Amino acid sequence: MPFETPDLTVRRVDDSTWATVDPLVYRGRRDRFVVPAGFRTDFASVPRVVAWLVPRYGAYTLAVVLHDWLVDEGIDSGAVTARQADGLFRRVMRESGVPVLRRWLMWAGVRWGALADPGRRPGWLVSAPGVLGVTVLALPVVVPPVAAIAPGLAVYAAAEWLVGRFVPTRPQELVVRIPSS
Numbered sequence: 001m002p003f004e005t006p007d008l009t010v011r012r013v014d015d016s017t018w019a020t021v022d023p024l025v026y027r028g029r030r031d032r033f034v035v036p037a038g039f040r041t042d043f044a045s046v047p048r049v050v051a052w053l054v055p056r057y058g059a060y061t062l063a064v065v066l067h068d069w070l071v072d073e074g075i076d077s078g079a080v081t082a083r084q085a086d087g088l089f090r091r092v093m094r095e096s097g098v099p100v101l102r103r104w105l106m107w108a109g110v111r112w113g114a115l116a117d118p119g120r121r122p123g124w125l126v127s128a129p130g131v132l133g134v135t136v137l138a139l140p141v142v143v144p145p146v147a148a149i150a151p152g153l154a155v156y157a158a159a160e161w162l163v164g165r166f167v168p169t170r171p172q173e174l175v176v177r178i179p180s181s
Contacts, residue, residue: 002026002028002095003024004027005022008061008062008065009021010041013040016042017040018042018043019038019039019041020035020036020065021037023037024062024065026066033070033074035069039065039069042056043056043057044056044060044061044106049146050142053142059096059098060096062092063089063093063098066089067088067089067110070085071085075119082119082124083123083124083126083127085120086111089106089110090104093107108131108134108135111130112135
């Protein structure tokens with residue numbers, strides 16, 4: 001296990017954000033990174049339409065938290081480049097026993113994310129052949145379920161919005177006051 005602290009304890013901050021309770025320490029052959037207590041993460045930032053393939057947490061959770069920290073703090077401090085952070089993410093997933101296909105898909109996902117982020121974009125072209133190769137190989141597996149799931153998610157979002165217009169959402173509005181006799 002590449003982590004000196006193999007357990008991760010978090011506390012809930014809000015519906016999608018968690019904070020580490022204790023430091024998370026990664027030690028590689030050449031690298032040592034400490035994710036401090038209190039660091040906030042959303043775990044794997046996975047688009048909802050592919051959560052069936054890559055859930056927000058799994059065998060890769062510690063690697064995800066380390067990657068979030070590297071992207072938030074490591075790049076700004078100059079400890080790593082965006083490309084190095086994403087490469088470390090893939091390596092740490094391998095060291096954590098994440099199956100080869102999942103880790104390459106997740107790596108391609110974070111590299112696509114880097115393309116969309118001006119601060120993480122430098123160096124993207126060097127990764128482009130690998131990212132495109134993984135993407136092309138994944139398309140036949142990923143696109144059919146996404147094509148089925150996306151319309152369902154859109155219908156559900158519309159239904160949720162519509163029902164939300166008529167049904168109270170605050171607990172105090174759900175209480176029916178009965179006058180005393």
